[in-house]
Amino acid sequence: EDKVVQSPLSLVVHEGDTVTLNCSYEVTNFRSLLWYKQEKKAPTFLFMLTSSGIEKKSGRLSSILDKKELFSILNITATQTGDSAVYLCAVGEYGQNFVFGPGTRLSVLP
């Protein structure tokens, strides 16, 4: 059965800290790995990764994929209270199927 595992499930840090969120997966026909940020309702797209070893960056956020070891990490440096959210990892398969992980709930304290 296809699955996506995220760790930790919950994390509390203080502003200015750096965090690393983990996502590992087992799927049949890997196509892409996506990271989303979900604050109140709809998830918002952060990154999509399809190739191993190529880091994607957007401001203080960065992510990298390892297709050999079947995992990805999402790094957030100099965290701010506005980074508090649930971070979702999803794996896209050929055939339009997406498998989502349970999410990591990040709380950034002032």
Add this chain to the structure above:
Amino acid sequence: ETGVTQTPRHLVMGMTNKKSLKCEQHLGHNAMYWYKQSAKKPLELMFVYSLEERVENNSVPSRFSPECPNSSHLFLHLHTLQPEDSALYLCASSQDRSLGDSYEQYFGPGTRLTVT
């Protein structure tokens, strides 16, 4: 505000009611999706329409019935629901290109459904 809209944003219905959720995307995408998000559970993919052809999750009960009249509109028809169906229902769209190309999903704001 994203390019994917959903109505209504909140819905309370009894177990004998029939209602429909509506999703519309303004992004020119060719694939649309229904997800269910329950408390403390991962997002669950319910249905996919790609080029108006349906792909479904076989674990979804028949009391949920999707309809996709064209590539911009997606409906989820609901009838004789159970209290455990109360959840946030999210619609998403993507541009599904040829094999090997990358794509991402854009989500609507969701419909918060409560079944009493």
